[in-house]
C-alpha cells in the first residue's frame with residue numbers, strides 16, 4: 001500500500017503532492033490547538049486548516065452533533081489530535097461520543113477513530129473497503145466501519161436525524177455527504193474541500209471525470225439546505241456548491257478538449273481561465289487536469 005501510494009505521488013504534481021503527503025504526515029510535536037464554532041444549537045464544527053503549513057495541519061472540518069443518544073462526530077482529523085479533539089467535544093457537552101461517521105478514507109478524516117472508546121463507526125461500503133487497506137487500521141480493526149450502506153442511510157429521527165447519501169465517485173469511490181434535515185445543514189467532506197481543483201484520489205477509486213456529474217447528483221438530491229460544511233474551508237452555502245459544480249464542469253471540459261486535441265496538461269491549464277470563477281484559486285487545477293488526462297488514457 002505504501003508503495004502504491006508512493007507511485008501515486010510521483011504521478012501527481014506540485015502542491016497536490018504536498019496535500020497527499022500531508023495526509024500521511026507524522027503527528028507534529030508543536031502545541032496543538034483547535035477552534036470550535038457553533039453552527040446551530042446542537043451542532044458545532046471543530047474547524048480545519050489548510051494542509052500547509054504542515055505543522056498546524058490538523059485535518060478536515062469535524063462536525064459535533066449532539067443527539068439524545070450521544071454525540072455523533074463526522075470525521076476525526078489527523079492522527080495525534082485525538083486528545084485535543086476530545087477536549088473540544090467536552091467543552092460543549094457532557095455526553096459521550098457514541099457514533100463516528102467517516103466521510104471518506106483519508107487519514108486526515110479518520111485519524112482518531114480510536115480516541116473515543118467504544119463507538120459505532122459508519123461509512124459508505126467503498127470507504128470501508130478503502131480503510132481496510134490502510135496501515136493505520138492494522139490491529140485496530142474495531143475502529144473500522146461496523147455499519148455501511150450503498151445509496152442512502154438514515155440514523156436517528158426527528159431533530160436527531162442524520163441522512164447519509166452516496167452520489168457517485170469524486171474525491172474517492174466512497175464519499176458520503178450528510179444532511180442534518182432538522183438543521184438544514186449539508187456536510188460535504190472533501191468532495192468539496194476548497195475553491196480550487198480537487199484531489200481525485202484514483203488509488204482510492206476517485207474520479208475527476210465523474211466529478212461534475214456526482215456534484216450535480218448532490219445538488220439534485222438534497223433539499224432545504226442553508227449551510228454547507230466543506231472539507232477544509234470555512235462554512236459555505238448551496239450557491240457555493242452550485243458554483244463548484246460549474247467550476248468542475250469547466251475544468252473537466254477544458255482538460256478533455258485539450259487532451260483530445262493532442263495538447264499537454266500545461267497547455268490545458270494555460271487555456272483554463274480561472275478569472276471566470278471568482279474566488280477560485282488554481283493551485284490544484286493542474287493536478288486535477290492531470291487526472292482527467294490519465295483517466296482518458298485508460
Ligand SMILES: [Zn+2]
Nearest residue numbers: 104106171190
Ligand atoms: Zn480527503
